[in-house]
């Protein structure tokens with residue numbers, strides 16, 4: 341069945357469904373009415389009843405299919421499917437919670453499903469597996485009555501996969517529904533003594549990521565027991581952060597629309613959702629969606645002291661890895677305020693275009709976009725820039741909240757594959773910065789192989805470099821002045837100067853920042 345056919349049948353279902361099962365209406369939170377905390381049992385087998393797909397569940401199913409079959413990004417596919425199926429606000433909220441929840445908790449649900457299926461999950465038709473994951477999330481984590489979760493998921497499977505598979509979906513989900521999540525977790529972790537394995541099952545992260553996050557916490561002077569809070573923060577829906585570009589943007593329209601002032605960084609605002617495209621200030625580019633951690637690292641670079649010998653002339657800044665342009669826009673606005681100029685470099689032509697679009701609200705004489713390899717800039721423009729941002733390509737392990745599928749797509753080998761590029765980009769930046777100027781090395785991953793190790797390697801190779809106190813630089817541009825992102829008591833002197841933000845402490849992405857001055 342094509343998605344168009346699915347969409348039409350789902351609309352029919354939308355109108356008829358209330359009469360069929362009494363579960364078609366959703367409340368303000370997008371949850372179905374008539375829900376019950378007790379486990380509802382039905383006389384009729386679910387597969388016998390609903391034969392057409394509920395549109396919200398169909399959207400979630402289509403997004404999971406696009407993610408697993410086409411390597412799509414859920415955050416890009418979901419809005420288009422919501423529009424295509426004409427979901428109203430409540431159904432869109434339900435579809436979003438179902439899609440992101442099923443993707444984030446996929447590891448836990450697959451472990452549960454493996455106990456309920458009589459063959460390895462890898463031998464199941466991937467479409468059936470995606471339907472089972474959607475069913476599991478409703479049963480384990482959403483306040484959907486059991487009979488509705490079963491009936492509607494089996495109906496979805498019948499409509500879009502076929503009658504035969506829907507019988508399997510029905511049988512498996514009935515087994516899943518026999519226990520609640522704490523009971524399943526107790527069974528899955530029974531007899532295990534490895535904390536990493538247990539956390540991996542309970543908090544649905546691959547084991548290698550749990551290990552890497554534990555190591556990163558310790559490297560930055562934090563207690564390893566914080567891992568639970570960190571993994572939980574990765575599984576929570578992130579709030580939307582806005583930044584008003586300094587000197588250009590104004591948040592009053594966002595506040596009128598229900599946003600609240602950001603507590604971490606100036607000119608920022610927060611909201612748990614809402615239609616941003618209705619805000620003129622967002623449409624004209626003077627107010628932008630940007631994580632608070634990204635705002636902080638960009639502001640820290642713009643504000644940090646460079647040599648007084650450089651301070652008199654017009655400053656030249658470089659954003660070496662600029663696509664899609666989030667930090668470039670904030671840096672360019674800050675550069676405009678200071679009378680500086682910025683070159684935003686990006687090798688991908690498509691992403692370079694996004695950078696130009698991101699910069700649209702900033703006066704044009706302040707910035708230039710270059711399409712090219714950042715590794716060449718050091719040789720082409722030695723000693724040319726006062727401030728350089730290297731926001732290096734990385735695994736993105738610090739932004740798992742926003743990219744629900746990425747923890748399953750990323751591999752341990754990605755870390756070692758990215759290492760040489762990260763080192764070459766930093767080397768190029770250190771060649772391109774003026775003596776007395778500063779390079780900010782930034783990643784949205786806290787993995788020590790992508791952060792501390794890359795910076796330490798660069799420091800070992802040259803004698804003209806000095807690490808500035810990145811924790812203090814972040815504090816200086818924060819609203820509370822005491823983020824606690826630095827590690828001043830580390831026994832390793834270099835670690836005292838590097839800073840790491842954390843989702844569970846700062847409600848931001850896990851951005852890493854090192855500030856290196858060339859003497």
Ligand SMILES: C[S@@+](CC[C@H](N)C(=O)[O-])C[C@H]1O[C@@H](n2cnc3c(N)ncnc32)[C@H](O)[C@@H]1O
Nearest residue numbers: 660661662663664665666667713714731732733
């Ligand atoms: C983490 S993203 C940067 C995010 C960006 N600074 C922002 O705030 O929107 C890394 C970027 O580096 C780019 N990149 C990859 N290889 C590169 C290279 N050799 N030179 C420069 N940039 C590169 C990627 O295309 C990607 O756009």
